[in-house]
Structure formats: structure tokens, C-alpha cells
Amino acid sequence: MAGANLQRAYVLHLKPYTDSKKLVRLFSYDEGCLDAVARPSKRWPALEPFIPFLCHVSGKTQGLKNLRAAEIQDSTPRLQGHALFCALYLNELLARALPVGQAVQSIFEAYEETIKKLEGSHADAALLQVLLRRFEFSLLRELGFAVELLSCANGSKVINSCTAFYTFRLGFGFIPCALHEQNSTNPTLFHGEVLHAIAEQQWSSRSLSAAKRLSRLALPMLIGSEPLKARELFV
Incomplete structure (x- = not known):
């Protein structure tokens, strides 16, 4: 995630979106509450509530964004x-x-x-x-x-x-x-x-x-x- 604009976040809610994607509601330090589409990746940790992580989201509107990267900051609570x-x-x-x-x-x-x-x-x-x-x-x-x-x-x-x-x-x-x-x-x-x-x-x-x-x-x-x-x- 070198060069990416990272922000601290938590998962508030997670549900299936398509066969290969999930819809996640994030609570981030920099942008507040966000809805984003996440595509599971072997490079990413499992997205779970109550675990702080760093993330990169993209999208110009306040509508649905894309979760581009995620990195766990702490161990599972x-x-x-x-x-x-x-x-x-x-x-x-x-x-x-x-x-x-x-x-x-x-x-x-x-x-x-x-x-x-x-x-x-x-x-x-x-x-x-x-x-x-x-x-x-x-x-x-x-x-x-x-x-x-x-x-x-x-x-x-x-x-x-x-x-x-x-x-x-x-x-x-x-x-x-x-x-x-x-x-x-x-x-x-x-x-x-x-x-x-x-x-x-x-x-x-x-x-x-x-x-x-x-x-x-x-x-x-x-x-x-x-x-x-x-x-x-x-x-």
C-alpha cells in the first residue's frame, strides 16, 4: 500500500454483495461513516468488526466507494x-x-x-x-x-x-x-x-x-x- 492515502477505520457491518465482493460499512477517522465495496484478496486480512485497521478507499461521491486495500493494526479483540x-x-x-x-x-x-x-x-x-x-x-x-x-x-x-x-x-x-x-x-x-x-x-x-x-x-x-x-x- 505504499503511497496510498491510508486512514484508520473499523467495520460496522459486512454483508455479501456479489459472488466475489462484499458490501462493508466503515467507520473511519478521516471520513466518518462510509459504504464501500470490498473484493476479498489473499493479500488482505479478513475484514471483521471491532478490529482496527488501516484502509484505502476511492470514489469521488458520498455514495458507494471502493475499498482498495486494508491492513490490520492490532490483533483480534x-x-x-x-x-x-x-x-x-x-x-x-x-x-x-x-x-x-x-x-x-x-x-x-x-x-x-x-x-x-x-x-x-x-x-x-x-x-x-x-x-x-x-x-x-x-x-x-x-x-x-x-x-x-x-x-x-x-x-x-x-x-x-x-x-x-x-x-x-x-x-x-x-x-x-x-x-x-x-x-x-x-x-x-x-x-x-x-x-x-x-x-x-x-x-x-x-x-x-x-x-x-x-x-x-x-x-x-x-x-x-x-x-x-x-x-x-x-x-
């Missing part, structure tokens, strides 16, 4: 069990959320860091949840849909109290909740105390549960209302 399911979830989330052909280097770095941490966390269920929630909120923030955890839509501050309640409304944020509106079965209802814990990353079973519920309420701003298939596996 040690992902198994729930950690593997979490990584599959991240790939599906990125494939749905990322704009095509737009570099999002901060997200690439966050993804790379999360994949590395997932490799050694398969036995720690709480850590897996922490890693997912951090990545989801980072993704929302970097793509312009940050969840303001400590401020309400009306400009008031979220009170750090277990008796203060707030309702999350998609596209608006948190709204103070009157006493007669407080319903423990309402999935959009959050304690002010828990919102402060999430903002400060003070993780407990309670704050992790609330953060998971909040991320599922907020992510449709990026990915639409269709459920993510990988959630059926674990998250």
Missing part, C-alpha cells in the same frame, strides 16, 4: 459474552446515527476507547452498563443533541433532591413536574437527585437504571423510532 453483545449494539447504533461522509473524530476516539475497555469487562455487568451509557450520552452531545441534565427547558435548575421530579420531553428536555402529575410508572419521570448523580457519573444501580431509561428516550432524536435489533441481545 477478545470480545465475548455480554461484552460482544454490547459491541454489536454500538456498531448498530453508529450505523444508524452517523451522517455519511462526515468526519466525527471525537466519536471515533470514544468508540475506539470503549471497544478496548469492553475487551476486559465481560464479567462486570455494571461496568458494561457504565461504558454504554457514557458512549450514548457522548454520541448525543457530539452530534448536537446533548441532554441537559441539570437545566430545565424553562431555564430553571434541576434541584438535587429526591422530592423534586422532572419529566423528559423529546426535543425539549426536562420540565418540572407538579405533585399531581407524579406517577412512579411513568418512564419519562426522573428524580432531581438521580439526574445530578448521572451528570456527576456517580453510578449506582439506581442511577444506571435511570440513565438507561433516559438514553432510550433521547436516542430517537438520532436514530428514529425503529428499535435497535442488538438491544434484544442484552441492553
Whole structure:
């Protein structure tokens, strides 16, 4: 690949295209999310998700490109069990959320860091949840849909109290909740105390549960209302 314009990348999704080619969705450091046609070659390593590699793609449009070369940078990651399911979830989330052909280097770095941490966390269920929630909120923030955890839509501050309640409304944020509106079965209802814990990353079973519920309420701003298939596996 001497002289080629190489860029760091990961495979988000791979499927057959023709008898001799595959269609691959790449997440690259320099160009963001890309769709490319790859022709298997004995000179290339096997293209697999979660393995960082250097690649060269060609094509002038934001449509389908050609993967001309690939070179593995690291060994096969040690992902198994729930950690593997979490990584599959991240790939599906990125494939749905990322704009095509737009570099999002901060997200690439966050993804790379999360994949590395997932490799050694398969036995720690709480850590897996922490890693997912951090990545989801980072993704929302970097793509312009940050969840303001400590401020309400009306400009008031979220009170750090277990008796203060707030309702999350998609596209608006948190709204103070009157006493007669407080319903423990309402999935959009959050304690002010828990919102402060999430903002400060003070993780407990309670704050992790609330953060998971909040991320599922907020992510449709990026990915639409269709459920993510990988959630059926674990998250």
C-alpha cells in the first residue's frame, strides 16, 4: 500500500454483495461513516468488526466507494459474552446515527476507547452498563443533541433532591413536574437527585437504571423510532 492515502477505520457491518465482493460499512477517522465495496484478496486480512485497521478507499461521491486495500493494526479483540453483545449494539447504533461522509473524530476516539475497555469487562455487568451509557450520552452531545441534565427547558435548575421530579420531553428536555402529575410508572419521570448523580457519573444501580431509561428516550432524536435489533441481545 505504499503511497496510498491510508486512514484508520473499523467495520460496522459486512454483508455479501456479489459472488466475489462484499458490501462493508466503515467507520473511519478521516471520513466518518462510509459504504464501500470490498473484493476479498489473499493479500488482505479478513475484514471483521471491532478490529482496527488501516484502509484505502476511492470514489469521488458520498455514495458507494471502493475499498482498495486494508491492513490490520492490532490483533483480534477478545470480545465475548455480554461484552460482544454490547459491541454489536454500538456498531448498530453508529450505523444508524452517523451522517455519511462526515468526519466525527471525537466519536471515533470514544468508540475506539470503549471497544478496548469492553475487551476486559465481560464479567462486570455494571461496568458494561457504565461504558454504554457514557458512549450514548457522548454520541448525543457530539452530534448536537446533548441532554441537559441539570437545566430545565424553562431555564430553571434541576434541584438535587429526591422530592423534586422532572419529566423528559423529546426535543425539549426536562420540565418540572407538579405533585399531581407524579406517577412512579411513568418512564419519562426522573428524580432531581438521580439526574445530578448521572451528570456527576456517580453510578449506582439506581442511577444506571435511570440513565438507561433516559438514553432510550433521547436516542430517537438520532436514530428514529425503529428499535435497535442488538438491544434484544442484552441492553
